[in-house]
Amino acid sequence: MSQTTLSGVRETTAEVPAIRLRNLTKTFGSKGFNETRAVDGVDLDIRQGEFFSMLGPSGSGKTTVLRLIAGFELPTSGTIELEGADVSGKAPFQRDVNTVFQDYALFPHMSLVDNVAYGLRVRGMKKAERRERAIESLERVQLGKFMQRRPSQLSGGQRQRVALARALVVEPKVLLLDEPLGALDLKLRQQMQIELKELQRSLGITFIFVTHDQEEALTMSDRIGVFNNGKLAQIGTAHEIYQRPTGAFVANFVGTSNLFGPDIAASLYQRGGQFVVRPERLTLDWTASTAKHDGAASLRGTVTSLVYVGHATQVRVALEGGPAVVVLVGSDLPDEASVVGKTVSVSWLDRDAVWLPDGN
Template sequence: MTDQTANTRTDAAAPAIRLRGLTKQFSAVHGAITAVDHVDLEIAPGEFFSMLGPSGSGKTTVLRLIAGFERPTSGTIELFGQDVTGKAPFDRDVNTVFQDYALFPHMSVLDNVAYGLRVRGVGRKERRERAAKALAGVRLENMADRKPSQLSGGQRQRVALARATVVQPKVLLLDEPLGALDLKLREQMQVELKQIQRDLGITFIFVTHDQEEALTLSDRIAVFNAGRIEQLGSPRDLYERPASRFVADFVGTSNLFDAERSGSLIGREGEHTIRPEKLSLSSEPRMGDGLRSAPGTVVETIYVGSGIRRVIDLDAGLRVTVLERNDRSRSEETDRGDRVHVSWHDEDVVALIPPGT
């Protein structure tokens, strides 16, 4: 067994990234601002991991701490079992892809991809071979001689990915790399990005504020709020079983029942939530076998292509959104002002954990 193989096996036994008590404070006029607040996290080798949250939630700061662009106020950062907390960015086996791509306009696509190998002293023949292979990996082998200005936004994004991965980092950090693309191209790149990650087998850590993007791409997601991880889990876990009001409201669309409405409508104590697609409409109440109904009035109907979104004011004093599939299974047409009954199954109602518990 070679030394390289032995090191690979040792690395694979440890998390790709381990954060322990990670804290980052920035100085301000009226005292320190805590951007990251005692974050503990482990990310597995080969995982596509997303950090999701609104602006100012701490997700980008955590990414910059992992990259080495910021130094933590306290806590540790480990990369495959090695403490890299005090190491400079160039001494960490990670690479970063930013939103603006930062390609050299005067260089060909091939030379852009090979640049990192050139800086590392790799010979011309080897670096061109490796750059060509990296371009083939992102399906741009026929664009090698072009300049970045001759490429589309999605193609430039793939060149940036090839340049970041050609040096074979153990971890690839992606800071909202699809944010500058239009919606259709962004959706195409989401599919391609996931395929590239699977082909390379590299750990991807992806930062985004777009919850649909995170749900589409990720093996696991950490939802950040006020410098802390509010919930950690698979996309299905976060969507189907949000742990808090913040996660329920931020990840997708939710109908939130406060303690009073939960008691009168659901028959349970505490706060609860239910997704719009779990609700149904009918002209008569539907009860029994775990099924509940509440009367209300349609206040808005919104056509969204694949579905019909209806906003209902319940007589109990709560406004809810119902999402019906745009197919033959949906209820008859309803207009604003129509009286309806909103129904749901008890098993689709999720209890929310109060903050700080």
């Protein structure tokens, strides 16, 4: 299954998933009375040593799945395997996983080194050895020089690193992260995204990261599972999820998409169904020309508003006989007063239209 080398990096057998979920279901409430199905028949294999993100809105089931893997909740039905062993009914302390929470849950009266060493203390490790291991773990997250400080003397980002060090010091097979960056400001959150991914690569441990922030998932993940209504809507790499969403929910939740319905599909492509085009794949013609080009489509519309987002401007256009769309324009625009209300044409290449299965 797994072994630890002299370098301290765990080597694993690639054929056996780190985590395997089969028909995993969790319901809350009494059957037939106020029953809620939080997780609905989830099948998922998470590979050894990968950074896997569970992405979805509040109430989508992602956090419940994480709690089921950790053992904080027990499944209503289905199985959870850790490196091939069924742990579905085991208590949290019987599973070789560890969890980092959003609030970090550090002991305020303990120094950093004592906080990190606490898990080893519970496991009965001798004081000198657990202190040495705790110091090594703090050094790994670049906090060794602060080991005698209390949590209250640290910044939010530093406290987050301490929580990571404490979770990693016991060398779990899988590290579970429950929106650990949610309390940080934007700049620090972006910095910690990079540091987390680098740490995961250096350790070779499987990370399972829960977030509702699409940027976090796209930045860090080897693969992403997008959750909706207790089910997995799509699994894939960041590129696959963004460029080739398999449904309208994924297309709209992960980034921004412009959805074109059956009427436009029939008019432009003589086929049924729906398709989406990302804002950066659309182009504007301020002369409102809709001249036909091979492999491209074009529709007229009226500019309704501009939203400046720093690196570009979102131009919102109400298409004639079609939906309102967002076009991402990177170049300088005319004065806003002269643009809003102007008739323009919106074009895209046929290859950039992503068709959704079954019109959903």
